[in-house]
Amino acid sequence: GAGVSQSPSNKVTEKGKDVELRCDPISGHTALYWYRQSLGQGLEFLIYFQGNSAPDKSGLPSDRFSAERTGGSVSTLTIQRTQQEDSAVYLCASSLIGDEQYFGPGTRLTVT
Amino acid sequence: GESVGLHLPTLSVQEGDNSIINCAYSNSASDYFIWYKQESGKGPQFIIDIRSNMDKRQGQRVTVLLNKTVKHLSLQIAATQPGDSAVYFCAEISGGSYIPTFGRGTSLIVHP
Numbered sequence: 004g005a006g007v008s009q010s011p012s013n014k015v016t017e018k019g020k021d022v023e024l025r026c027d028p029i030s031g032h033t034a035l036y037w038y039r040q041s042l043g044q045g046l047e048f049l050i051y052f053q054g055n056s057a058p059d060k061s062g063l064p065s066d067r068f069s070a071e072r073t074g075g076s077v078s079t080l081t082i083q084r085t086q087q088e089d090s091a092v093y094l095c096a097s098s099l100i101g102d103e104q105y106f107g108p109g110t111r112l113t114v115t
Numbered sequence: 116g117e118s119v120g121l122h123l124p125t126l127s128v129q130e131g132d133n134s135i136i137n138c139a140y141s142n143s144a145s146d147y148f149i150w151y152k153q154e155s156g157k158g159p160q161f162i163i164d165i166r167s168n169m170d171k172r173q174g175q176r177v178t179v180l181l182n183k184t185v186k187h188l189s190l191q192i193a194a195t196q197p198g199d200s201a202v203y204f205c206a207e208i209s210g211g212s213y214i215p216t217f218g219r220g221t222s223l224i225v226h227p
Contacts, residue, residue, distance in 0.1 A: 007158070034213060036214070038217075043123050044219065044220075045204060045217040045218055045219045045220050046159070046204070046206075046217040047217075048214055048215075048216070048217075051213065051214055053213065059214065062214075094158050094159070096158070096159075100213065101213065103149065103161045103164065104161070104215075105161075106158030106159045106160070107158050108156070108157055108158050109157075109158050
């Protein structure tokens with residue numbers, strides 16, 4: 004079946020603008036994760052959704068970052084007033100609870 | 116060998132050799148460990164996992180070894196192929212959590 008998809012694949016934005024990144028998880032997966040990956044680095048956890056529970060936002064780096072998951076499916080990561088240090092690849096993953104995560108291809112964000 | 120800054124630790128091998136990629140984890144309470152492979156421009160892909168009640172687990176051409184005494188994890192790839200060239204990440208999860216902590220990654224380069 005279809006894997007995790009993310010859009011856009013690439014996004015270039017000017018410093019100070021807001022951006023929205025979208026993730027479509029695998030159907031039926033109750034858990035959804037957002038990560039950030041900077042060049043040559045590992046994955047930095049941002050936020051975790053599980054079913055109807057309150058999301059774990061402990062990884063969000065500042066209040067400019069927010070995410071929502073509508074209807075337990077599609078998720079949107081929003082970054083307000085983007086800064087150059089926000090440039091990175093943003094990865095989404097979904098899973099059944101406690102099971103392996105399936106990652107999307109990522110969105111490469113460049114803030115100029 | 117390992118280098119600093121933006122450069123990942125790199126392992127270069129010849130096609131057909133066996134590869135060993137190492138990972139030191141930080142949390143003695145971690146009880147679930149996962150290896151991921153990330154090819155250029157793609158999201159990480161699950162390779163193999165191991166729980167803390169085991170010290171070895173084998174898959175197809177891959178073996179994961181866990182040494183809890185020294186908090187060390189390794190991934191062995193037998194008969195390495197050019198298609199194995201990628202960045203490999205280990206991840207650890209502590210009991211009761213569903214959020215993995217990722218290592219920095221090792222770049223594997225397989226020369227034909």
